[in-house]
Amino acid sequence: MIKNHWYAVEFGHVVGSSPVHAEIMGQQLVLWRDRSGAVIAQSDVCIHRGGSLAGGQVINNCVRCPYHGWTFDSDGVCTDIPANKPGLPIPKKARVDTYPCVERYGYVFVFLGDLPEDERPPLPYLDVLDQVPEARAEGFRAITGEFEWAANFERVLENGVDIAHAPFVHAGSFGNPDSPVVEDYEVVEILHEGWNIGNLSTVHLDPPEPSGVWKLISKKSKERPPIMTRTGIFFPNMTMLEVNLPLGTMRIFTAVVPVNANKSISKWTMMRSFFTGSWADKDSRRRTDKIFLEDQATVEAQRPELVPVDLSAELHVKSDANQIAYRRWRQGALDKGWGIDQHVVGRDGDYHEVRVIPSPSRRNNPELANAWVLKELDAKMKHETKPALATETTTESVDRA
Ligand code: FES
Numbered sequence: 001m002i003k004n005h006w007y008a009v010e011f012g013h014v015v016g017s018s019p020v021h022a023e024i025m026g027q028q029l030v031l032w033r034d035r036s037g038a039v040i041a042q043s044d045v046c047i048h049r050g051g052s053l054a055g056g057q058v059i060n061n062c063v064r065c066p067y068h069g070w071t072f073d074s075d076g077v078c079t080d081i082p083a084n085k086p087g088l089p090i091p092k093k094a095r096v097d098t099y100p101c102v103e104r105y106g107y108v109f110v111f112l113g114d115l116p117e118d119e120r121p122p123l124p125y126l127d128v129l130d131q132v133p134e135a136r137a138e139g140f141r142a143i144t145g146e147f148e149w150a151a152n153f154e155r156v157l158e159n160g161v162d163i164a165h166a167p168f169v170h171a172g173s174f175g176n177p178d179s180p181v182v183e184d185y186e187v188v189e190i191l192h193e194g195w196n197i198g199n200l201s202t203v204h205l206d207p208p209e210p211s212g213v214w215k216l217i218s219k220k221s222k223e224r225p226p227i228m229t230r231t232g233i234f235f236p237n238m239t240m241l242e243v244n245l246p247l248g249t250m251r252i253f254t255a256v257v258p259v260n261a262n263k264s265i266s267k268w269t270m271m272r273s274f275f276t277g278s279w280a281d282k283d284s285r286r287r288t289d290k291i292f293l294e295d296q297a298t299v300e301a302q303r304p305e306l307v308p309v310d311l312s313a314e315l316h317v318k319s320d321a322n323q324i325a326y327r328r329w330r331q332g333a334l335d336k337g338w339g340i341d342q343h344v345v346g347r348d349g350d351y352h353e354v355r356v357i358p359s360p361s362r363r364n365n366p367e368l369a370n371a372w373v374l375k376e377l378d379a380k381m382k383h384e385t386k387p388a389l390a391t392e393t394t395t396e397s398v399d400r401a
């Protein structure tokens with residue numbers, strides 16, 4: 001896992017007046033809303049006795065631990081220790097890590113890292129697409145859902161932009177088993193504020209025989225032209241699949257939440273420009289779930305469980321350009337020293353200790369260097385190697401900011 005990036009960790013609509021728990025690569029987070037409605041993201045390990053703040057309440061613009069009532073403000077500073085006699089000072093160490101947090105596109109993005117603001121990569125900039133994943137996107141109907149995987153999030157992410165698997169894994173839905181050849185496609189880097197924030201690819205796929213309601217609709221036309229399909233990946237944990245059907249466009253944005261090394265949750269937003277009435281939601285949901293279910297057994301069975309860091313550990317062909325581009329991006333982040341050992345965060349071993357991804361307040365306040373109860377993660381990934389393969393990647397600025 002890569003630190004110092006904005007992770008989409010939850011739908012905005014899930015965070016209401018009560019605190020909500022989120023687990024990101026073994027790190028416990030609490031999400032809550034302050035008085036202004038902004039989402040606050042903090043370490044969910046109370047530094048008193050390890051209580052989960054998410055089990056508590058939001059009171060007076062603070063989150064209150066359910067165990068002994070300590071309260072923490074939106075900067076993570078403890079403002080009340082109810083068991084103390086009035087007038088006793090609150091220890092300096094009574095603070096929890098607070099992470100920069102932004103709500104956009106219907107998702108809560110949390111910056112997991114300690115870079116100062118002017119050095120941070122930008123938020124995933126989905127505006128490069130003409131329609132973003134929000135119900136308000138004009139002309140589109142959006143529904144959301146979740147799918148849980150017993151698989152590492154990077155295997156799920158790569159699956160989301162894998163072109164060549166459709167005829168095999170999705171023969172029951174959009175894949176055409178009679179047309180497995182993948183045309184040459186370009187991986188276009190999305191540049192924003194000087195950063196490569198993601199990649200987009202366009203391929204034309206031969207559609208399979210229509211079924212169900214689609215069969216009735218397409219009865220008249222015997223012709224089935226190739227379908228323009230776009231796949232996108234927005235670093236570090238979002239993918240997009242766009243299918244341009246004769247009737248209109250369907251897009252699925254998926255935030256793949258890395259719960260721990262072996263578990264991830266896809267939080268998806270499916271948008272369609274056709275059948276925009278609520279009557280079609282049930283069928284849309286069923287079709288979206290079906291796609292994930294078709295992928296599930298294959299993705300969960302992949303070994304090794306984690307996407308290898310060494311590119312030569314798996315064999316690539318031209319149609320894998322999307323995944324290779326992702327691995328090259330990841331290598332770049334590892335080279336910056338931003339890799340986090342997923343075994344350590346996921347606590348494979350030591351249950352006596354919780355470690356946290358350092359938040360900006362640690363770096364911003366050197367005078368507080370010793371004022372943190374929880375130790376920082378060791379930010380080294382176990383197997384750091386150089387990529388063994390270069391691929392053709394076109395750089396084309398689609399920055400519209
Ligand atoms: S564990 Fe949170 S107040 Fe005691």
Ligand SMILES: [Fe+2]
Pocket residue numbers: 159160165169170291295
């Ligand atoms: Fe798939």
